[in-house]
Amino acid sequence: MATVVTNVGQAIPSGRMIGATPTQAEPKQIGWGTSAGTAAVADTTLFGEKALDLTATTGSRTAGTSSQVTTTLTNDTYQVTGTLTATGAGTVTNAGLFDNGTIASGTLYVKGDFTGIGLSSGDSIAFTFKVKFA
Amino acid sequence: MRITGTSPNLFAMSDVIAGQAVSATLEITVTRANGLVEETIIVECAVPESEPKEA
DSSP states (O other): OOOETTGGHHHHHHTTSSSSSSOOSSSOOEEEEOOOOOOTOOOOOOOTESSTTOSSSSOOOOEEEEEEEOSSTTTEEEEEEEEEEOSBEEEEEEEEEEEESSOSSOOOEEEEEEEEEOOOOOOOOEEEEEEEEO | OSSSSOOOOOOOGGGSSSEEEEEEEEEEEEEETTTTTTEEEOOOOOTTTSSOOOO
């Protein structure tokens, strides 16, 4: 199991630096997937990304809530939280943050994999992503 | 922080946090449809391939 900031995701913070209203969208769109694999920095997609209906491969991601939190130094960590509730059954194995709310679009910023969690319709997973900056 | 919000409220480059993201974690809590909270998993950042790993 691993959680990584992807190589393509490394461009997102620098893009957010530019302008009062950066053209780089905030990477707070939460996606999940149902295929196996270990997250790696070269990844650009989730493993078998699905919609809230875990049998569907198209649709929307869920916008998370972002904030600054403290891990070591004050406000050194970017945090996104969000809860995804399944509307169709499946086993969730990985999740990530994107800068776009549509499945199969956008840039993958953070990705994490974990032991598969079988969900029935109505079950939910609350995600908390944290990226700590030096 | 420049990464949050549509119009980030941090403007001065001198105030921007230096360096790259160095670690990421993902916390997961599963709640069943009946309200039962089952488990919390924390997945830490992977060890970079360039760093030595324990035998």
